[in-house]
Amino acid sequence: MSNLKAKNYDIISLILVASLITIGLINIYSVSHSDLNSIEKFFSKQVMFVLFSFAICLSLLLLDINFYFKYASIIYISLLVLLILLLFFGKEINGAKSWFNLMGISLQPSEIMKPVTALAIAKYLSNIHSDIKNLKIQFYSFIIILAPVVLILLQPDPGTALIFLSFYLVLHIVGLPSIYLNIFMFVSICFISTIIVGMKIMLIIISIIFSFIFLYMIYKKTKKNKLVYITVIAVFNVLISTFIFENIFEQRHRDRINVVLGLEKDLVGIGYNTNQSKLAFNSGGVFGQGFMKGTQTKGDFIPEQHSDYIFATIGEEWGFFGSLIVISLFIILLLRMAERTAKQTNLFYKIFSYSAITILFIHFAINTTMVIGLFPTVGIPLPFISYGGSSLLSFMILFTGYLKIDSQKKTKW
Numbered sequence: 582m583s584n585l586k587a588k589n590y591d592i593i594s595l596i597l598v599a600s601l602i603t604i605g606l607i608n609i610y611s612v613s614h615s616d617l618n619s620i621e622k623f624f625s626k627q628v629m630f631v632l633f634s635f636a637i638c639l640s641l642l643l644l645d646i647n648f649y650f651k652y653a654s655i656i657y658i659s660l661l662v663l664l665i666l667l668l669f670f671g672k673e674i675n676g677a678k679s680w681f682n683l684m685g686i687s688l689q690p691s692e693i694m695k696p697v698t699a700l701a702i703a704k705y706l707s708n709i710h711s712d713i714k715n716l717k718i719q720f721y722s723f724i725i726i727l728a729p730v731v732l733i734l735l736q737p738d739p740g741t742a743l744i745f746l747s748f749y750l751v752l753h754i755v756g757l758p759s760i761y762l763n764i765f766m767f768v769s770i771c772f773i774s775t776i777i778v779g780m781k782i783m784l785i786i787i788s789i790i791f792s793f794i795f796l797y798m799i800y801k802k803t804k805k806n807k808l809v810y811i812t813v814i815a816v817f818n819v820l821i822s823t824f825i826f827e828n829i830f831e832q833r834h835r836d837r838i839n840v841v842l843g844l845e846k847d848l849v850g851i852g853y854n855t856n857q858s859k860l861a862f863n864s865g866g867v868f869g870q871g872f873m874k875g876t877q878t879k880g881d882f883i884p885e886q887h888s889d890y891i892f893a894t895i896g897e898e899w900g901f902f903g904s905l906i907v908i909s910l911f912i913i914l915l916l917r918m919a920e921r922t923a924k925q926t927n928l929f930y931k932i933f934s935y936s937a938i939t940i941l942f943i944h945f946a947i948n949t950t951m952v953i954g955l956f957p958t959v960g961i962p963l964p965f966i967s968y969g970g971s972s973l974l975s976f977m978i979l980f981t982g983y984l985k986i987d988s989q990k991k992t993k994w
Contacts, residue, residue: 589988591921597914598965598980602631602973604907605966608894611873612887623887623968630970637974638981646985650704650929657701657725663690664732675960677736680971689971691741694729696978699936701725702748706755707929713756722752739830740959743947747939754935755928768818775822776838783819787812838957855954857883858890861897862904862953869900887968889960892952907966911945921987930986937979944976 606627613623663681667690671678680687702725705711711718726748733742753762775783791812826835861877864870875897877883883890896904915938922934941964948963950956962972 590984591917591987594914594917594980594987595984597910597917601907601910601914601965604895604910605891605963605968606631607872608891608898608966609887609968611875611898612891612894614873626970627968627973630973633970634974634977638977641978641981642985646989649700649982650707653700653704657697660690660694660697661728661732664694664729667691668732668735671736677738679733679736679738679741687971689969691729691733691736691738692969692971692975693978694733695744695940695975696937696982698726698729698745698748699751699933699940699979699982702751703929703932703936706752706932707927713752714758719752719757734829737829738960740961743959744940744943744961747943748936750939751932751935755932767814771815771818772822772826775819776826780819780823784816787815787819791815854884854890854958855952858893858896858952859954861893865897865900865903867901869896869898869903872898874898888962889948889958889967890952891967892949892963896952908949911941911964915942915945918983922983925986927986927989930989934983934986937983940979941976 606624609627610624667678667681670681672680672682672687674680674687679691680689702722705725706713706718706722713719713722726745730742730745733745749757749761749765753759771783774786778786826838830838857877861875861883864876870876875894877886877893877897883893886894892904892907895907899906918934918938922931922938925931925934944961944964947956947959947961948967951958951961962969964976965973967973
C-alpha cells in the first residue's frame with residue numbers, strides 16, 4: 582500500500598476532471614428534469630456512478646504501483662475471457678452484445694478493456710528485451726491490441742473497437758517505424774475513396790494512375806519492384822474495403838457513413854440524430870438559451886441526448902461560449918497531461934500515460950465531431966460528461982493511472 586499525499590498529485594488536472602464531471606451532471610439533470618422517472622433513471626444513477634468511480638479510483642491510488650506491473654498480464658487475460666463470455670451470455674442492446682446484466686446493473690467489459698490494454702502494452706514494451714523496431718516485438722504488440730478489437734467487433738461494436746486505434750498512436754510515439762503510419766493513411770484514403778466512388782471506378786483510377794507511373798519509371802529506367810508491391814496492396818485494399826463495408830458493417834453503420842460522406846440525405850431516418858443536434862447548436866447561438874430552457878432538450882427531440890449527444894445540450898443551453906469552455910477544459914487537460922508525461926523517464930509509466938491521453942483525445946475528437954455531423958454516429962461517449970457507468974469508470978481508471986504515475990516524479994509545472 583502507498584500513502585496518499587495531496588502535494589504529490591497533479592491537483593490542477595484533478596480540478597479540470599472534476600469540473601468536466603460537474604458539467605456532465607448539470608447537463609444530464611437538464612436533459613432529464615422534465616420527467617421524474619428520467620431523473621431517477623439518468624441523473625440519480627450518474628451521481629451513484631460518479632461516487633462509485635471515485636471510490637474505486639481511490640482504492641487504486643492506495644495500491645503500490647508495482648502491483649499493476651506485476652499483474653498486468655493476468656488482468657489483461659481475465660478481461661479477454663470476459664469479452665469471450667460476453668458473446669455467449671451478454672445482454673443485447675441496440676443490436677450489440679456488449680453488456681453483462683448483474684442484478685439489474687449493466688457492465689460493459691469493452692470499456693474496462695481500454696485501460697487494461699494500456700496496462701498490458703505498457704508492461705510488454707517496457708520489458709528490458711523489448712524493442713519496438715524489432716518485427717517480432719511489433720507483431721506481439723499488434724496482437725495485444727487486436728485481440729480485444731476482434732472480440733469487440735464480433736459483438737458487434739465498431740465504435741468502441743475504433744478507439745483501440747489510439748494505441749497505434751502510442752506505438753508511433755515510442756518509436757514505431759513511420760512506414761506503418763504511411764500504410765495507415767494509405768489504407769484509410771483507399772477505404773473512404775472506395776466508399777465514395779465504388780469498387781469498379783476505384784480500380785480503374787488505380788490502374789490509370791499506376792500505369793502512368795509505370796511508364797515514367799520505364800522512361801527513367803528505375804526499379805519497379807516497389808511499384809508492383811504498392812499496386813497489389815492498393816488493389817487488395819479496395820477489394821477488402823468493399824467486402825468489409827458491405828458484409829462486416831451492418832446496414833445502420835453503412836447508412837451513417839453514407840450520410841456523413843454526403844452520399845445519402847436522410848433527415849428523418851438514420852440522419853435524424855445529427856440533424857436535430859445541428860438544430861440544437863443553431864438555436865443555442867452565442868450565449869445559449871439558458872439552463873433547462875433548450876427547446877430541443879425540453880422537447881426530447883435528440884435521442885441519446887444524455888449520453889452520446891450530450892454535447893448538443895451544452896451547445897443549445899450554453900451556446901458557443903459554453904461549448905468553447907468545455908473544449909478549452911479538455912484541451913488544457915490533455916496538453917497538461919502530455920507535457921508532464923513527456924518528462925517521464927520510466928517507459929512503463931510513459932506508455933500507460935500516453936495511452937490514457939490518446940484514448941481521451943480520440944473520444945473527445947470523435948464525439949464532438951459526431952454531434953455536428955463531421956463524423957458518423959458510432960456511439961462514442963464524451964469523456965467524464967456523458968451518462969454511463971462503465972465508460973465513466975474506464976475514463977477514471979485511465980486518469981487515476983496517470984495521476985498515480987505522475988505522483989512518482991518530483992518535477993513540477
